Amino acid sequence: MKAILRNPTTSIGALFCILIFVGAILAPWISPYDPLDQNIIDRLQPPSAEYWLGTDIYGRDVLSRILWGARISLVVSVAAITVAVVIGGAIGMVSAYIGGRFDLFVMQVMDVLLSFPSLILGLIVVALLGPDLINLIVAIALTAIAPFARIARAPVLSLKERAFVEAGRALGFSHARVLFVHIMPNILSEVLVMASLWMATAVRTEASLSFIGLGVKPPTATWGGMMRDGFEAILDAPWLSVFPGIAILMLVLGLNMVGDGLRDATDPKLSGS
């Protein structure tokens, strides 16, 4: 842990992430205004002492909306990546453990899923199922299952040949117990590092879908949706698109920096690659 934090990139990244996590958790208490409260008299106010980051076309406070929007971004990406890690990880591990033709077939299916542009896949799934929080999570999880299956599969291929697996079987443990109790802990760190990097992608995908108009429905504040509103008023109020943009960038960059740092720490060979 110390080694991880000694790397300046990782600590800056962690700082960005913590800032946004804390902001999201404390949003109901620290946001200066209600994120949905319209105040027509104060619409399109530039940043000021009263409204730190200005107001949008309905006079809603941008800072409050960014804080509340962080909740959507984090809930969607954490849930989607958790689903993808569990399902993708299980597929990859079982596939590698069984091996043979089954493994070939499963991986072929995963490759097909992988060859689909993830944003397009997400776009279509959300459009078909309808834009809401759960479908958004399903769509983003679907785009990340195949990579996690690949990541979990590779180490299991060699681990299953090791003596401790044979020993476990000889002791009469079931395949499931050997796979999930004895083999799984060995691949956990690799999968978790990947999860932190994929979190960044999930945040980006969620924001992109909201920007296209396929995110959680307005008036709920989402970063992508705020960018969209800002983009439509770009001539009158550039701050409307600048501040949510910075928020998205901070979170994605932070997650990428932490992910890189974790990877360097778990695999010194790859340092900085």
Add this chain to the structure above:
Amino acid sequence: MIFYVIRRLLAAVPTLLAVLTLVFVLVRIVPGDPAIAILGDRATPVAVAALRAKLGVDQPIWSQYVDFLGKSLTGDFGRSMVTDRPILADVAAVLPHTIDLTLAAMVIGVALGIPLGVMAALYRNRAADIAARMLSLLGLSFPVFVSGIFMLLAFALHWRIFPVIGNANLADPLDRLTKLVLPALTLGIVMAAYITRVTRSAMLQVLGEDYMRTARAKGVPWRRAVWRHGLRNAGLPVVTVVGLYFGILIGNSVLTEIVFSRPGLGKIIVGALNQRDYTMLQGLMVIYCFLIVVVNLLTDLTYGLIDPRVKQA
């Protein structure tokens, strides 16, 4: 080489079939009847039945599947449910814009990414390396619609160097180029960021190899050794990434087209999504799949060109 090409072509067939199957399944898991979705729930049963027959959804599922496969493979992507125009014609009309954008982004990505990556590897852990790594991390963290809007704010609205609207007149090369710069940069930066990372790590591995030392020992100048011997061997992973990120490029081009109001495949797909034009969506997905299979094929063939050993494998 001929055999290698044929083998790769044959290997692409099952992938193509699998991807087409996925498209077929995806479009059919839509809850509800597409005919009712188009006509609304107040439509008369007669009208619904007529439309179902027209769309072919009254057929058994396997016959729909065979029909879909046959038509896709012969290049018949059907007609839009909303406008009734052939999908291929709509796509062909905007394809030059999308090709312009994608190719320009690729060129920018390679032209920036490879030198940056090589430099970073040569000056490992020094200022140039750290700068290159920070830049690439930043580049791949920017969602394209954010960087696109930032560019629009800076170069089109503040300094007014480039136009805001990207709807280029294809017959006018200058117009086509000026309207391409910002969107291509937006997309190209992401590409460059990925390529920098991969080039750097591939070069780092290669620089430690024996043949690099041999090349130096027999008197090949360092610069030549790096660019000729080193980069050629580092080329495989770089080509892999360029091919792999083509998918990301396509996804990102949708966002770029929205931000810069450019016509293109992305604009069509978003329009089809908003109008619930399922036949259009299905046709577009099939076209995307073809594009991706073709790019994968090209990637494989490039392997063969860069590394003769691949052809034997």
